[in-house]
Amino acid sequence: MSTPTLTAIFKTLSNLTPLEPSTQDDFAIALHDLHRAHHGYQGPLHNLSEADAAHARSVFLTLHVLFPHELLPALDILDRALVTKLVARPDNHPRTDGKEDETIAYAEGEGKSPLEATVYEVFYIQSASAADQAASSRYRSRHSKSSTTSTYYEVRLDSWNCTCPAFSVSAFQCLSLVSSSDSETRDFIAAGVERFDARMGQTWEFGGTATLKPGRIPSCKHILAAVLATAAPKLFKDGVMEKAVSREELVAWGSGWGELGG
Known part of the structure; x- marks a missing residue:
């Protein structure tokens, strides 16, 4: 399946809007909160209208066929x-000295080139197995706490990369073994550069906006979770903690000096 088709499938989820709880029935809201406390939290994905729920069901069934091993683990991560x-x-964004997270608000970048208007973002996703081990242990020593930094995987959607082993295996399996001539290689690279220039104004695209796509696109549950969070922020906003950092801090996080490590 082509990249534009996959991107369009994910973007259809952005049209789904969760229903807001009624503010007039306080008793119903209290019962809902009590149910959440005893039966676990159910996010906006479980609070759709009948029409949106039917549409979401068809989209996720399609995605499950396309990603049979990654979709359910990705939804579990979120x-x-x-x-x-x-x-x-x-x-030019002012930096605050407070400890609380900032509210991120960006201009549309009028008068700037697509490269200057690009918002750089990166995802850090905790290993689900490591989260289970951390939850099962009530007390952790200083040594075990510092060792958890290696259980976070870095995901970048623009360059389409995840640092987990599963993505490396998937990327290796997607390599084309068919040899091509030098002229074909140059033509492919030139066409890829033209597509890259055309995509610079886009926020995201399945397979990355800064990549060449010679064949099947590699994937893993972490990168799929990041795609779902980006394509449908209304549905998965509760599963993502967003922070605004300087570019220097972003480099530090990628070098392993951040809170989560690289």
Whole structure:
């Protein structure tokens, strides 16, 4: 399936809007909160209208056929809120000294080139197995706490990369073994550069906006979770913790000096 088709399938989820609880029935809201406390949290995906729920069901069934091994684990990652999204502040954005997270608001970038108007972001996704081990242990020593930094995987949608082993295996399997001539290679690279220039104004695309796509696109549950969070923020906003950081801080996080490590 082509990249534009896959991107369009994911983007259809952005049209789904969860229903807001009625503010007039306080008793119903209290019962809903009590049910959440005893039976677990159900996010906006479980609070859709009948028409949106039917549309979401068909979309997720399609995605399950396309990604039979990655979709359900990706939804589990979002349901357990294991995703942290770091967004680089623009150079002219004022920095606050408070400890609370900032509210991110970016201009449309009028008068700027697509490269200057690009918002740089990266995802850090905690390993689900590591989260289970951390939850089962009530007390952790200083040594075990510092060792958890290696259980976070870095995901970048623009360059389409994840640092987990599963993505490396998938990328290796997607390599084309068919040899091509030098002229075919040059033509392919030139066409890829033209597509890259045309995509610079886009926020995201399945397979990355800064990549060449010679064949099947590699994937894993972490990168699929990041795609779902980006394509449908209304549905998965509760599963993503978003932070605004400077570009220097973003580099530090990628070098392993951040809170989560690289």
